[in-house]
Amino acid sequence: MTNPEIIMESDAPALSPKVTAYDLVLIQKHILAIEPFAEAYKKLASDANNDGKVTAFDLVVIKKVILALSSEFPNTPSYKSLPARIDLFPSFGNVVTPEFTIVKVGNVN
Ligand SMILES: [Ca+2]
Numbered sequence: 001m002t003n004p005e006i007i008m009e010s011d012a013p014a015l016s017p018k019v020t021a022y023d024l025v026l027i028q029k030h031i032l033a034i035e036p037f038a039e040a041y042k043k044l045a046s047d048a049n050n051d052g053k054v055t056a057f058d059l060v061v062i063k064k065v066i067l068a069l070s071s072e073f074p075n076t077p078s079y080k081s082l083p084a085r086i087d088l089f090p091s092f093g094n095v096v097t098p099e100f101t102i103v104k105v106g107n108v109n
């Protein structure tokens with residue numbers, strides 16, 4: 001038997017009014033270690049190609065979406081959840097209260 005778990009998924013469009021050139025600036029500052037993100041959700045939001053790292057490739061991907069050259073992010077939904085999944089396997093006496101933070105890919109501010 002597999003453990004019951006909750007996984008949040010989204011098929012919302014990649015483009016959002018919240019994702020702007022200013023987000024690109026902030027992500028660039030993170031990549032260049034000028035102003036690194038402290039918050040896990042910002043790193044998650046910045047990883048637009050879903051390779052587990054925040055690099056210049058993510059900037060390219062997000063820029064394409066902002067410019068409407070691309071309608072979706074590669075390998076990742078438009079919204080991610082933090083954590084990605086919650087294990088609901090019940091341990092006796094414990095009540096699992098799932099708590100997710102929903103993260104819009106590309107939006108860090
Ligand atoms: Ca933003």
Ligand SMILES: [Ca+2]
Pocket residue numbers: 046047048049050051052053054055057058
């Ligand atoms: Ca990445």
